[in-house]
Amino acid sequence: DVQMTQSPSSLSASVGDRVTVTCxxxxxxxxxxxxxQQKPGKAPKVLIYGASSLxxxxxxxxxxxxxxxxxxxxxxxxxxxxxxxxYCQQYDSFPLTFGGGTKVDIK
Amino acid sequence: xxQLVESGGGVVQPGKSLSLSCAASGFTFSRFAMHWVRQAPGxxxxxxxxxxxxxxxxxxxxxxxxxxxISRDNSKNTVSLQMxxxxxxxxxxxxxxxxxxxxxxxxxxxxxxxILVTVSS
Numbered sequence: 001d002v003q004m005t006q007s008p009s010s011l012s013a014s015v016g017d018r019v020t021v022t023c024x025x026x027x028x029x030x031x032x033x034x035x036x037q038q039k040p041g042k043a044p045k046v047l048i049y050g051a052s053s054l055x056x057x058x059x060x061x062x063x064x065x066x067x068x069x070x071x072x073x074x075x076x077x078x079x080x081x082x083x084x085x086x087y088c089q090q091y092d093s094f095p096l097t098f099g100g101g102t103k104v105d106i107k
Numbered sequence: 108x109x110q111l112v113e114s115g116g117g118v119v120q121p122g123k124s125l126s127l128s129c130a131a132s133g134f135t136f137s138r139f140a141m142h143w144v145r146q147a148p149g150x151x152x153x154x155x156x157x158x159x160x161x162x163x164x165x166x167x168x169x170x171x172x173x174x175x176x177i178s179r180d181n182s183k184n185t186v187s188l189q190m191x192x193x194x195x196x197x198x199x200x201x202x203x204x205x206x207x208x209x210x211x212x213x214x215x216x217x218x219x220x221x222i223l224v225t226v227s228s
Contacts, residue, residue, distance in 0.1 A: 001169060
């Protein structure tokens with residue numbers, strides 16, 4: 001199984017900050033990586049698919065990059081509505097696996 | 108608009124069985140793979156199972172094989188998860204999720220609201 005190691009597990013940031021989350025796969029997954037946002041009590045929402053493609057309707061301040069085993073997710077200019085937990089997920093092979101999550105809260 | 112509505116959750120004793128259902132609407136159900144994803148209280152996301160558009164392919168999370176069975180009925184636009192030999196560690200919110208692709212294993216573009224399954228004596 002592909003193990004996804006996400007870091008940090010949590011971070012505190014202010015509105016307007018640039019935030020970066022990393023995800024490392026235990027083996028080469030090419031660009032088969034998605035990023036989701038989850039707010040408390042809600043279902044996750046896809047933000048980035050295929051490592052760097054922005055999902056429909058997602059603001060351009062969200063971005064992703066990487067390939068192989070190392071990936072990054074960035075929020076350029078954190079907004080109040082962005083305080084949430086973010087997950088990476090690989091789809092190179094079954095079983096699909098998620099990173100442990102990164103909780104972004106207010107500094 | 109796309110809607111996924113889960114049902115069938117609740118409290119069940121360890122060792123017992125429970126079946127979840129997800130009713131889909133707002134898209135051509137028979138053209139997309141469907142998944143179940145779960146989240147234990149206060150924990151992260153765990154993929155549970157996938158069924159392809161025509162039910163020709165199914166797969167499960169490692170810890171679930173042999174206990175959970177996913178199925179779908181394209182005539183009724185529903186996907187189900189039959190869970191047997193339930194354990195306390197199966198306690199979670201279970202989400203039904205639509206795949207962007209036909210065969211599954213791309214990204215989840217729509218999710219249900221989730222339904223809580225509590226395994227407790």
